[in-house]
């Protein structure tokens with residue numbers, strides 16, 4: 001029977017990773033896959049994660065199933081981290097999911113169940129997996145303008161005009177912070193304008209927040225999410241713990257569905273439980289338990305926050321250094337946007353041919369749309385990248 005299957009397009013980033021591994025050059029630089037790396041190139045297990053795992057290992061006396069939406073303590077801890085009381089707790093339904101991807105997938109499924117004809121408005125560009133999941137689920141996608149190739153920032157007028165065309169029953173997908181793949185983000189007054197548009201159109205926001213703590217700080221990165229959630233009647237939020245806790249492979253995420261009032265919460269909660277049941281039944285527990293242990297313990301939480309700040313500041317320092325090197329080499333401010341971007345990624349804004357040239361000539365690997373993982377750099381490799389960028393004529 002399987003001969004009827006059609007081969008699916010290969011994941012470009014995974015293919016790039018393989019090419020990088022096969023490249024014998026010793027000075028090659030990997031700016032492809034989206035994981036944080038410290039200046040030595042390692043993706044470390046965070047100190048608080050190790051400590052929490054140790055505690056869990058000692059205290060855990062059963063591995064019996066948790067609940068269909070995971071351990072309620074995990075939901076409480078994450079709702080606190082993301083929303084910090086922005087909306088009444090009794091309006092928030094939540095389900096633990098396998099990573100942020102699981103939360104995104106379940107959110108789209110919930111939308112499709114509630115409104116079979118709903119359209120989802122997505123930024124151009126967005127994380128490719130948004131598009132591929134939407135396509136797989138047969139949900140109509142509408143692009144809204146987002147990245148301005150000339151400035152390296154956000155084309156906010158274009159965005160505002162495009163999301164203004166959404167209607168009640170449609171969904172507007174927003175990146176809560178640290179936009180992937182561009183690194184370009186809205187400023188607070190632009191977020192306020194987005195809120196006005198959402199209120200006017202009646203479209204439902206869905207916020208994907210996968211990098212809280214990687215941009216301007218834990219509270220700062222969640223500020224837009226909190227403000228939106230408080231300002232509209234209904235909202236979906238897909239949160240990932242992969243990056244900010246460094247627990248990528250543990251598959252830890254939370255989907256939140258905020259209802260207009262507490263009486264509507266139960267239906268949302270039951271729907272989330274139903275969706276988990278259909279797709280994988282009980283969500284993974286280990287990463288969720290690690291996160292709960294850290295967030296609910298003053299010492300572990302403080303240590304986690306301190307280490308996350310180190311990670312954030314490391315990436316900011318690289319950004320600043322890269323923008324400065326490029327300014328010196330090019331004699332212009334045209335790369336200044338790299339210092340303004342936030343999070344792990346920046347879109348350099350060049351052609352696939354130049355990206356290819358960086359790879360073949362200089363052993364520098366980035367995604368074809370010129371997305372660079374800033375964390376793939378360190379103090380020594382920043383000048384090498386800057387020279388290569390100028391050398392290939394970007």
Ligand code: PMP
Pocket residue numbers: 034098099100101102104127175180208209210240241242243248252253
């Ligand atoms: N959303 C966005 C925008 C992302 O970049 C990612 C990670 N690549 C995710 C969601 C989900 O990540 P994970 O499933 O690994 O938690």
